[in-house]
Amino acid sequence: MGTQKVMVLHAFVLSVLLFRGCGCAIQDGMLYPRDTETRETKDLSGVWNFRADKSRNRNAGFEEQWFKQSLFRSGGVIDMPVPSSYNDITQDKSLRDFVGWVWYDREFYPPYSWQNLKQRVVLRFQSAHYYTIVWLNGEEIMEHDGGHLPFEIEVTDNLVYGQSNRITAAVNNTLTPHTLPPGTIEYKTNTDKYPAGYFVQDLQMDFFNYAGIHRAVKLYTTPRVYIDDITVISDISASTGLVNYNIKVGGDVDGNDVICQVDLLDKDGKTVSSKKGLQDQLSVSKAHFWWPYTMSNDSAYLYTLKVSISSGGSSDLYRLPVGIRTVKTTNTQILINDKPFYCHGVAKHEDSDFRGKGVDLPLIAKDFNLLKWLGANCFRTSHYPYADEIMDMADRHGIVVIDECPGVGITHLENFSNKSLTHHLEVMEELVRRDKNRPSVIMWSVANEPASEFPQARHYFKSVISHTKQLDPTRPVTFVFNGGMDIERIFDEATEFCDVICLNSYYGWYSDTGHTEVIQLQLEYNLRQWFKKRNKPIIQTEYGAGSIAGIHLNPDMAFSEDYQVEVLQEHFKIFDKLRKEFLVGEMVWNFADFMTAQGTNRVVGNRKGVFTRQRQPKMAAYILREHYLSIINSTSQHSRQ
Ligand code: GCB
Numbered sequence: 001m002g003t004q005k006v007m008v009l010h011a012f013v014l015s016v017l018l019f020r021g022c023g024c025a026i027q028d029g030m031l032y033p034r035d036t037e038t039r040e041t042k043d044l045s046g047v048w049n050f051r052a053d054k055s056r057n058r059n060a061g062f063e064e065q066w067f068k069q070s071l072f073r074s075g076g077v078i079d080m081p082v083p084s085s086y087n088d089i090t091q092d093k094s095l096r097d098f099v100g101w102v103w104y105d106r107e108f109y110p111p112y113s114w115q116n117l118k119q120r121v122v123l124r125f126q127s128a129h130y131y132t133i134v135w136l137n138g139e140e141i142m143e144h145d146g147g148h149l150p151f152e153i154e155v156t157d158n159l160v161y162g163q164s165n166r167i168t169a170a171v172n173n174t175l176t177p178h179t180l181p182p183g184t185i186e187y188k189t190n191t192d193k194y195p196a197g198y199f200v201q202d203l204q205m206d207f208f209n210y211a212g213i214h215r216a217v218k219l220y221t222t223p224r225v226y227i228d229d230i231t232v233i234s235d236i237s238a239s240t241g242l243v244n245y246n247i248k249v250g251g252d253v254d255g256n257d258v259i260c261q262v263d264l265l266d267k268d269g270k271t272v273s274s275k276k277g278l279q280d281q282l283s284v285s286k287a288h289f290w291w292p293y294t295m296s297n298d299s300a301y302l303y304t305l306k307v308s309i310s311s312g313g314s315s316d317l318y319r320l321p322v323g324i325r326t327v328k329t330t331n332t333q334i335l336i337n338d339k340p341f342y343c344h345g346v347a348k349h350e351d352s353d354f355r356g357k358g359v360d361l362p363l364i365a366k367d368f369n370l371l372k373w374l375g376a377n378c379f380r381t382s383h384y385p386y387a388d389e390i391m392d393m394a395d396r397h398g399i400v401v402i403d404e405c406p407g408v409g410i411t412h413l414e415n416f417s418n419k420s421l422t423h424h425l426e427v428m429e430e431l432v433r434r435d436k437n438r439p440s441v442i443m444w445s446v447a448n449e450p451a452s453e454f455p456q457a458r459h460y461f462k463s464v465i466s467h468t469k470q471l472d473p474t475r476p477v478t479f480v481f482n483g484g485m486d487i488e489r490i491f492d493e494a495t496e497f498c499d500v501i502c503l504n505s506y507y508g509w510y511s512d513t514g515h516t517e518v519i520q521l522q523l524e525y526n527l528r529q530w531f532k533k534r535n536k537p538i539i540q541t542e543y544g545a546g547s548i549a550g551i552h553l554n555p556d557m558a559f560s561e562d563y564q565v566e567v568l569q570e571h572f573k574i575f576d577k578l579r580k581e582f583l584v585g586e587m588v589w590n591f592a593d594f595m596t597a598q599g600t601n602r603v604v605g606n607r608k609g610v611f612t613r614q615r616q617p618k619m620a621a622y623i624l625r626e627h628y629l630s631i632i633n634s635t636s637q638h639s640r641q
Helices: 003-009 361-374 388-397 418-435 456-471 516-534 561-578 619-635
Strands: 041-043 046-052 078-082 101-108 119-125 131-136 139-145 151-154 165-172 183-187 199-203 217-223 226-237 240-250 259-265 271-276 279-284 303-311 314-322 327-329 334-336 339-341 343-347 378-380 400-404 441-448 477-482 501-504 538-542 583-589
Touching: 078 101, 119 131, 119 139, 139 151, 217 226, 217 314, 226 303, 226 314, 240 259, 240 303, 259 279, 271 279, 314 388, 334 441, 343 361, 343 400, 343 538, 343 619, 361 388, 361 619, 378 583, 388 400, 418 441, 418 456, 441 456, 456 477, 501 516, 516 538, 516 561, 538 561, 561 583, 561 619
Parallel strands: 343 378, 343 583, 378 400, 400 441, 441 477, 477 501, 501 538, 538 583
Antiparallel strands: 041 217, 046 078, 046 101, 101 165, 119 151, 119 217, 131 139, 131 165, 183 199, 226 240, 240 279, 259 271, 259 303, 303 314, 327 334, 334 339
């Protein structure tokens, strides 16, 4: 889209400013950028120049064409780490709460070694929140609609060698009724109470709308004829592992001219199976199957799929980690490798102090160590796709993932419009494309707590779920239901399309606050009613209570650590009972305290974590650990078949 059009469109008010009808075109492939013998990556993470466009219409950047020259030439800039959220980096409250366009730029020198006709160079953003436009050397090259998934474009012909090149990115965090998550801009027009032009962003989700370039920005090379995509579907037959693969080749090539060699390597690098051709099945006798974490061993065995192609004088090579496992469901079970699997884990968020949602490897490593310490074997990516680095660790450590898209807060009628639906389908395409080969992902969640009682929800979720199943016929699909209400009064148009019923409820917290004595009764009744209604396996995807670390009260009261412990323990008793029937998982809300918008029922964020935001355990973490260890110890003796 030309700059002229951008400027005209950008002259409208903020809520119209986004969504220029172009959005994200679903591209093929987009394999994670990896260094191989034929590919090179250059990480552009670091300190970028940054400015928020605080002009009244948030449009100065487009009107004055800030992308045409280095950002510092059009005004003041500050240092901004990439990746990070910009919100918590400075002492400026107006930047923390900023709504609108922020601008980033940085310079780089492409290596001379890339300057040959045999290579293509791709620029990739691992994610930026929410809407992003990117320029290279002043020329607009791509835009992307959505906050948690990668986008990229080939820049081979845009790079200039022997001098510095400049990437400029404008990122807008505005949420509208058609974004995922949705939100609204509220204009406060009463000039007795608010200054002229005053507006606020209203959120429909319970977490802070962190924004900025959240994940790495990378350049990577591929040969001109390249491996564009790999799809792997594994299967098992007795002790034999089967790996069905399908390779897409990109570039100027006739498929028949491509020679393809595919090898499956074990952990020692030994080839255990090989084939030629773009599509086939590899077979490994006495295979090591991928199995979730059980405390005692390193069960999450990963093979490496080594794909080599050549065509004419060009060749490419890519290595993909592969786990051999299957996922199936019955009406009372989730089966991994045909064995019953019980999820005992957590729902999470990605945020932490200072960086907001910026990828932070020490934090990721710490969180996985805490998950293992807890004895957890799964998490849900509530309520948006997590960074590749997190998903890689889940694959490696055997932590099972319910992979959730950012469909949280779909609660207003407008959020069910065709425009929203179209975007939701695209987001699922992007998510499945990114995570389809991950053994840790056992289920897709297309939403969290939507207003599925609306008649419109039926068509909407039927479409999103069936689209997701078409994209990936191998995994169950669900959405997470706000299931704490009286079941007789629930109007639900959509859970019938789910393979597994995922329920959130907060007995003893949002209802009957302070009354832990009613939890067992209400929880068991609710879960049994749902099983009767849907005859499908059930996961309790959220339950819990808030506590401020360090507050102890005896007798306990809401917000003390003691009360949180009691709420959890009452739930455990029913989970232990129903695990022998149809309950296939329990996930406490939440792994750690997390930031939310300000509000009178949030004490500097949501305090339902069993860890603090600094990752120190509350009392609840110890009793959750005890509970999970007892499940692990009893599972070996306990058969649900
Ligand atoms: C929920 C939501 C989650 C909230 C949580 C709470 O049901 O799914 O996003 O943070 O409740 O603590 O209220």
